[in-house]
Amino acid sequence: MVLERKSLVIDERDAASWIRDGMTIAIGGFINSSHPMAIVRQIIRRGVKGLTVVGPASGGLDLDLLIGAGCVRKLVTAYMGGEHYCPVAPMFRAAVERGELEVWECDEGMYYCALRAAAQGLPFTPWKAGIGTSFPEINPDIKVFNDPITGEPLLAIPAIKPDIAIIYAAHADPYGNVQHIGTGFGDRALWRAADRTIVQVERIIPNEEVRKNPLATSLYGVDAIVRAPYGSHPFAAPGYYIEDAEHLREYVAAATTYAKYGDRGPFEAYLRKYVLEPETHADYLQVIGIKRLIALHEY
Amino acid sequence: MVAIAREYTIDELMVVTLARQFRSEDIVLNGTVSFIPVAAILLARATHAPGLTWVAGAVGVDAQPEPLIGNTLDPTMWKRCVMYLPQEHMWSYVHRGVLETFCIRGAQIDQYGNINNTVIGDYARPKVRLPGSAGMGDMGSLDKRIFIWTTTHTPRTFVERVDFRSCAGYLDGGDSRERLGLKNGPQLVITNLCVMDFEPQSKRMRLKSVHPGVTVEEVQAQTGFPLIIPKEIPRTEPPTVEEICLLREVIDPHGMRRREFRSASGRE
Numbered sequence: 059m060v061l062e063r064k065s066l067v068i069d070e071r072d073a074a075s076w077i078r079d080g081m082t083i084a085i086g087g088f089i090n091s092s093h094p095m096a097i098v099r100q101i102i103r104r105g106v107k108g109l110t111v112v113g114p115a116s117g118g119l120d121l122d123l124l125i126g127a128g129c130v131r132k133l134v135t136a137y138m139g140g141e142h143y144c145p146v147a148p149m150f151r152a153a154v155e156r157g158e159l160e161v162w163e164c165d166e167g168m169y170y171c172a173l174r175a176a177a178q179g180l181p182f183t184p185w186k187a188g189i190g191t192s193f194p195e196i197n198p199d200i201k202v203f204n205d206p207i208t209g210e211p212l213l214a215i216p217a218i219k220p221d222i223a224i225i226y227a228a229h230a231d232p233y234g235n236v237q238h239i240g241t242g243f244g245d246r247a248l249w250r251a252a253d254r255t256i257v258q259v260e261r262i263i264p265n266e267e268v269r270k271n272p273l274a275t276s277l278y279g280v281d282a283i284v285r286a287p288y289g290s291h292p293f294a295a296p297g298y299y300i301e302d303a304e305h306l307r308e309y310v311a312a313a314t315t316y317a318k319y320g321d322r323g324p325f326e327a328y329l330r331k332y333v334l335e336p337e338t339h340a341d342y343l344q345v346i347g348i349k350r351l352i353a354l355h356e357y
Numbered sequence: 358m359v360a361i362a363r364e365y366t367i368d369e370l371m372v373v374t375l376a377r378q379f380r381s382e383d384i385v386l387n388g389t390v391s392f393i394p395v396a397a398i399l400l401a402r403a404t405h406a407p408g409l410t411w412v413a414g415a416v417g418v419d420a421q422p423e424p425l426i427g428n429t430l431d432p433t434m435w436k437r438c439v440m441y442l443p444q445e446h447m448w449s450y451v452h453r454g455v456l457e458t459f460c461i462r463g464a465q466i467d468q469y470g471n472i473n474n475t476v477i478g479d480y481a482r483p484k485v486r487l488p489g490s491a492g493m494g495d496m497g498s499l500d501k502r503i504f505i506w507t508t509t510h511t512p513r514t515f516v517e518r519v520d521f522r523s524c525a526g527y528l529d530g531g532d533s534r535e536r537l538g539l540k541n542g543p544q545l546v547i548t549n550l551c552v553m554d555f556e557p558q559s560k561r562m563r564l565k566s567v568h569p570g571v572t573v574e575e576v577q578a579q580t581g582f583p584l585i586i587p588k589e590i591p592r593t594e595p596p597t598v599e600e601i602c603l604l605r606e607v608i609d610p611h612g613m614r615r616r617e618f619r620s621a622s623g624r625e
Contacts, residue, residue, distance in 0.1 A: 088430070089389065089430055090428070090431070091430075091432055115444055116389065116430075116491055135489070136492070136494070137389070137488050137489040137490070137491035138489055139389060139390075139488035139489075141389055141390060141428050142390055142616060145390065146488040147488065150486070151485075151486045154483060154486040155483055155485070155486050157482070163475065163489075164494075165490045165491070165492060165493070165495045165523075166444070166448065166490075166491055166494075166495060167448040167492065167494075167495030168494070170444070170445045170448045170449075173445070187494070187495035187496070187497075187498045187499045188494050188495060189498045189525070190497070190498050190522070190525030190534065190537050191490075191494050191497065191498065191522045191524065191525050192475070192480070192521045192522040192523070193494060196480045196521075210538055211538075240432055240441060241416045241417070241432075241435075241441035241443060241444075242441075242443060243416070243443075243444055244443070244444040244445050246443060246445060247444070247445035294432060296432045300431075300433070356433070
C-alpha cells in the first residue's frame, strides 16, 4: 500500500475560520500589490473583532478595508497609503483621528527588526536607525539603550510574533511549497516570524513543477494553501494581472466620504456589495464580472 | 557650448536640479508617489551619471522601465531589473554604504531639515493623521545623503519645529546630529519656489537660488521660519535643451511628474 502525502489545500472559508477574535495576524503584499484578498474578505464576513494586524511594511487599502469593517484594534505598519489613489488610507486616517485605532508606530527597518527578533526567538533586535527621531518617545515598546560593547546609543526593537501570517503568492504545490512571481516583497519575513502561515495562490501546481525550479521557491512548510484565482483583486498580482484602478477609485471615494464628511453610507454600500453579500470568492468574482477581470492583463 | 533651454516649467526645473545632484557611483532608491525623484534618477542616468544604480521602488535593482507610468511603486516599473531585492534583506545591508542616497518629501519640514510624515498636532490626539514614515525614519539616521523635495512651498509645510520627527535631519542644529554619531544628513531642499541648503555651522536652512519669477521676499513669506539669506541669490541654474528633450520625449512623455503637484493640492 502506498501512503500519499497529505494535501494542505483548504478553501478561503476554512482559512478564515482559523482567525479568532483578538489574534495577531500578519498580511503580506505591498501597497497596491499581492494581498490575500479572498481570505481578507472572508475574515470580514465572519465578523472577527479585536485583531492586531501586522501589515506589510507599507500597508494599503487591504488593511484600510479591514479597519473600516471594524475588525482591527491595533495596527503594526510603517505606512498606510494608496499611492496616487490617496496619499493616506482614508479609513485608517479616520479611525486614528477618532481615537478608535491603536498604531504601533515604527519605521520600515524597525518593523523588520521586530519580525526578525520573533523569527530568531530573541526578545529584541538592536537597531541604530531611528536614533534622533520621535519613535522611541511615543512607542513605549521601543527602548533606547547603550550598546554594552561600544557604549553608543541604540534602539531595542521588541519581537512581534504573529499567530498567523496570511500571504499571497502566484503558485504553490499541495504540500506547502510556495513560489512567488517577482520579488515577494517582505512576505518571507512574515512567514519566518509567524507561528503558522496560510498562503493564498492563483494556481496550485504539481510538486514536480516546483522541483524544476527550486530557486523560485520562496517559502516552504507553510500550513495551508488556498486556491483563489484573481484572489488579489482589486490589487495587482505580478505575472497575472494589474490593479483594478476603477475599483480602487470606487473604494477610495466611498471611504473618503466617511473620512471627510462622516457619512458611512457609501462605505457600507461598498462592504455589502463586494464583501458581505457574495458568500464565496467565486461569488465575489461574479460581482466584479468576467469582462473587467480579463481586461486587467499585465502586459 | 551647451544649449540652455529657452522655455521650461517648474516641474522640469525641479527634476533637472535634483538630477544634477546624483553622481555616477550613486545607488539611489525611490519610494511612493516619487515622480520627481524617479524622473531625476533616469535623467541623471541618461546624461552625466551613466553608472548610477537605481533600485526601483526599493525592489528592482538597476531597472530599465518604459517611460514613467502613473505609479512609482508598480511592479511594471521594475521590469528588466538585474535582481529583486527582498525588502527585509535591504534593511540587513543598508549600513554597508550602498544605497547612500535617498530622496524624501514630507508634510512638514523644519529649519534643520527634520521631516514629519506621521501626524499633524499632538501624537495622542492628532489633528491630521498622515500615512506614516515608511523608510524615512531609518534612512535619516543611517548616514545617508538626503535630498528633500516638495511641491508645496508654504508656511504649512516649512515649519519652525515639526510636530513629529519621522526623519532625523540636523535635529536641534549645530552639532546635535553629530553628537548622536550620525553622519551626512540633508544636503539640499528643492521646492517649487527655490533651492535651499544648510549653513555648515548652525545647520539652519539657507536660501541658495530662486526659480525664475520668484523673489527672495516671496520665498521668505512662504517659509514659517527665518531663512539664512546670503547677499547674492542667483537664479536656479536653467535646464539644458538636451535635458528638457530627454525628459519630455523619452523619460516622462506622459508628464507623470506633474501628478505630484495635483496630489499635493489634493492633500488633506
